[in-house]
Amino acid sequence: xxxxxxxxxxxxxxxxxxxxxxxxxxxxxxxxxxxxxxxxxxxxxxxxxxxxxxxxxxxxxxxxxxxxxxxxxxxxxxxxxxxxxxxxxxxxxxxxxxxxxxxxxxxxxxxxxxxxxxxxxxxxxxxxxxxxxxxxxxxxxxxxxxxxxxxxxxxxxxxxxxxxxxxxxxxxxxxxxxxxxxxxxxxxxxxxxxxxxxxxxxxxxxxxxxxxxxxxxxxxxxxxxxxxxxxxxxxxxxxxxxxxxxxxxxxxxxxxxxxxxxxxxxxxxxxxxxxxxxxxxxxxxxxxxxxxxxxxxxxxxxxxxxxxxxxxxxxxxxxxxxxxxxxxxxxxxxxxxx
Amino acid sequence: xxxxxxxxxxxxxxxxxxxxxxxxxxxxxxxxxxxxxxxxxxxxxxxxxxxxxxxxxxxxxxxxxxxxxxxxxxxxxxxxxxxxxxxxxxxxxxxxxxxxxxxxxxxxxxxxxxxxxxxxxxxxxxxxxxxx
Numbered sequence: 335x336x337x338x339x340x341x342x343x344x345x346x347x348x349x350x351x352x353x354x355x356x357x358x359x360x361x362x363x364x365x366x367x368x369x370x371x372x373x374x375x376x377x378x379x380x381x382x383x384x385x386x387x388x389x390x391x392x393x394x395x396x397x398x399x400x401x402x403x404x405x406x407x408x409x410x411x412x413x414x415x416x417x418x419x420x421x422x423x424x425x426x427x428x429x430x431x432x433x434x435x436x437x438x439x440x441x442x443x444x445x446x447x448x449x450x451x452x453x454x455x456x457x458x459x460x461x462x463x464x465x466x467x468x469x470x471x472x473x474x475x476x477x478x479x480x481x482x483x484x485x486x487x488x489x490x491x492x493x494x495x496x497x498x499x500x501x502x503x504x505x506x507x508x509x510x511x512x513x514x515x516x517x518x519x520x521x522x523x524x525x526x527x528x529x530x531x532x533x534x535x536x537x538x539x540x541x542x543x544x545x546x547x548x549x550x551x552x553x554x555x556x557x558x559x560x561x562x563x564x565x566x567x568x569x570x571x572x573x574x575x576x577x578x579x580x581x582x583x584x585x586x587x588x589x590x591x592x593x594x595x596x597x598x599x600x601x602x603x604x605x606x607x608x609x610x611x612x613x614x615x616x617x618x619x620x621x622x623x624x625x626x627x628x629x630x631x632x633x634x635x636x637x638x639x640x641x642x643x644x645x646x647x648x649x650x651x652x653x654x655x656x657x658x659x660x661x662x663x664x665x666x667x668x669x670x671x672x
Numbered sequence: 673x674x675x676x677x678x679x680x681x682x683x684x685x686x687x688x689x690x691x692x693x694x695x696x697x698x699x700x701x702x703x704x705x706x707x708x709x710x711x712x713x714x715x716x717x718x719x720x721x722x723x724x725x726x727x728x729x730x731x732x733x734x735x736x737x738x739x740x741x742x743x744x745x746x747x748x749x750x751x752x753x754x755x756x757x758x759x760x761x762x763x764x765x766x767x768x769x770x771x772x773x774x775x776x777x778x779x780x781x782x783x784x785x786x787x788x789x790x791x792x793x794x795x796x797x798x799x800x801x802x803x804x
Contacts, residue, residue, distance in 0.1 A: 347692040347704070369694070369702070389720065389751075447751070455684035455717055459756055482689045483706075500759030501752075572723055575716035582713045584691045587704075588673060593694035597702035619696065623673060633712040636719055 335431065341439040341468035343478040343485045347587030347594060348372065348397075349464040352480020353441040354404035356466055358413070360439060361515035365523070373598030374410055374526055375403030376534040378591050381546040382554045389458060391576030394554065396590035400443075400462035400503060404510070406533075410526035414513045419506040423494055426507030430467060430475075430493075433509065439468040439478075443508035445499025451479070451486045456584070461503040467493075481584055520605070527602045528672050535667035538660065548664060551657035555650040562646045571636040574649065578629045578636075589622025596622060610670060617663040621656055628652045675705055683709025684717065724751065736804025741777030743768065745802060746792040760791035 341360055346352030346368040354375070358366045372378070379398040386393040397403075408415045420426035433440045445461040446452055469476035474487040488496070497507045518526075541547040554577070561570035580590075587594035599615035602608070632649050634640045675695040685691060690706035697703045731745040747757050754765045761768070763784075770776050771784075782796065789796045 345692055347694065390723065391720075451688070453684045453688045455721065459751060481692075501756040504759065572719060575719045578713055578716040579720065582710065583717075584685070584689075588678075588693040588695075593673060593702075597694045600702050615702075619673075626673060629712050633715055637715050 335435065336469075336471045337434050337437075338469035338471060338476055339434065339437055339439050341466060341478060344368075344480060345483055346480045348377070348585045348591075349480050350400065350403050350462075351375075351377065351594075353464040353466050354407065356478065356480065357439065357441060357512055358408075358411075358515065361413075361512050363411070363413075363515060363518060365518075367601065369594055369597035369601055371407055372403060372591070372594050373534075373602060374407035374530045376406055376530055376537065377403045378534060378595040379537065379546075380548065380550045380590075382550045382557070384545060389576070391573050392554075392557070394577055394580045396581055396586065396592075404441075407526075407530070408512060410529055411518050411522070413515050415510055416513045417508065417510040419508050421506070423498055423507070426497060426509070427490070427494060429507075430509060431470070433511070434467065434470050438511055439466050440509050440511040441465070442467055442493075442497060443505035443510075444496035445501075445505065446496075447499060448492060448495040450488070450492055451482065459499070459501050461499050461501060461505055524606045525672065527606055528670065531599075531602065531667050531670055535664040535670075538664045539668065548657050548661045551653050551660065555653040555657070558646055558650040558653070562643050567641045570646065571638070571641070574632040575636040578632050581625055582629055589625040592618050592622030592625055608670065610666075614663055614666055614670075617659065617666075621659050621663065624652065624656045624659065628656065675703065678705050678707050679710040679712075680707055681709045681711040681714060683711075683714040685709050724748075732804045734804075735802065738774055741772050741774050742799055742802040743777060743788055744772045745804075746788070746794065746799065750792050752791075757791060761787045763787070 342356065344352060344356050346355065351368045351371045355366045355368050355371045377397050379395065381395050383393040404415055418429060420429065430440070441464055444463050444465060445459060446463045447457050447459045449457065465477050465479040467475050468478055474489060475493050477486050477488050479486060497505055499505060538547045544553050561573055565573065582588065596615045596618035599611045599618060603611035603615065628649065631652060635645055673695050675697055678693055678695050686708055690708055692704050693707050694702055695705050728748045731740070731748040734740040735742055735745045754768060757768055758765045771780060785796045785799060789799050792799065
């Protein structure tokens with residue numbers, strides 16, 4: 335069964351944005367861009383989950399739940415996303431082959447630990463990576479992975495391994511693709527943008543509890559103030575390193591997704607003609623720049639140059655400052671109306 | 673971040689891919705650019721690996737001293753934890769903890785060892801004969 339479907343590979347900062355954007359373009363929504371997808375899907379977020387450890391460090395995320403970006407943006411655009419998960423590897427294998435036969439490029443959720451083309455240093459047990467399968471030739475799947483510069487391939491064996499990675503967020507062979515994609519009018523898109531902005535701002539400000547939304551940033555700051563005494567300098571430094579990795583690693587676009595959101599607001603201003611969005615885009619650029627500055631500051635600690643309690647306090651203060659800027663910006667975004 | 677400020681510090685990405693970053697161009701408009709890495713995050717990643725490698729080395733010593741079974745060592749080596757290993761093997765977490773005991777490990781059936789070997793992507797012999 336050899337078949338290569340026409341699918342335009344796109345490289346994006348974030349894998350889910352990339353797969354969703356690529357698939358919607360494939361289905362005729364040519365205007366779709368990564369920032370637009372990210373904004374419509376309310377991708378920007380912040381959460382610090384207490385008591386949960388990821389790779390031996392704090393569980394912090396700068397984005398919403400995996401899968402939500404595509405689901406939420408599709409809903410706003412009137413697109414249906416068909417999703418399938420499997421208990422049996424055989425069924426999952428057959429289903430993917432069938433989609434290729436039908437000429438349908440599909441998104442697959444995979445674990446990165448066994449992804450052979452990934453740099454070894456990045457191969458952790460992270461199960462919410464996404465890629466597009468657009469064909470099969472000589473027993474190899476043709477793969478468009480949005481974090482790669484060019485297309486790549488996977489053997490049948492590797493594909494099954496990564497689709498059936500185990501642990502948190504286990505993909506269970508998850509395959510998805512958009513269905514019944516109709517053209518989106520300018521008015522429809524404008525309305526979707528306003529709705530998405532409002533939802534994002536609502537979540538960042540009003541989500542209950544101290545650990546999520548902008549409040550979560552203050553929560554992390556409070557934790558950082560305790561880390562050095564509680565964990566010792568070395569481990570506390572490693573924890574800061576984990577924050578920086580979640581914030582800056584491949585897939586974030588830099589600045590904990592804040593630059594990506596600023597780019598969305600800039601495009602949103604173009605599409606809606608609402609100039610207020612330009613100045614709010616600038617606020618998120620500022621936030622992103624401060625996140626970068628915070629990373630540099632944390633880096634001085636985990637590189638071993640600084641290691642006093644006052645250095646940790648300074649890191650925490652920087653986060654409180656970022657939280658204040660984001661809180662003000664999201665409050666303004668709440669007021670944005672058609 | 674301005675386009676000209678985007679760091680280009682060689683990292684683990686070199687030769688594999690580059691990182692898409694959102695930056696401002698000369699006119700103050702957003703655009704994307706590719707980065708080969710940033711030393712701040714490279715250091716964070718290097719530290720994480722250093723920590724992992726220390727844990728693996730400690731596990732090897734414990735196996736050598738007969739304090740713990742090779743299952744623990746391979747769990748660390750494959751960057752797993754109990755919930756993850758439970759996911760791959762189908763064993764309960766407390767069952768796995770019991771298998772960490774060298775004397776329990778010695779009595780494990782071939783089929784159970786096979787499950788661990790598969791999860792760790794090693795042969796049963798490698799698993800059985802690992803002695804630090």
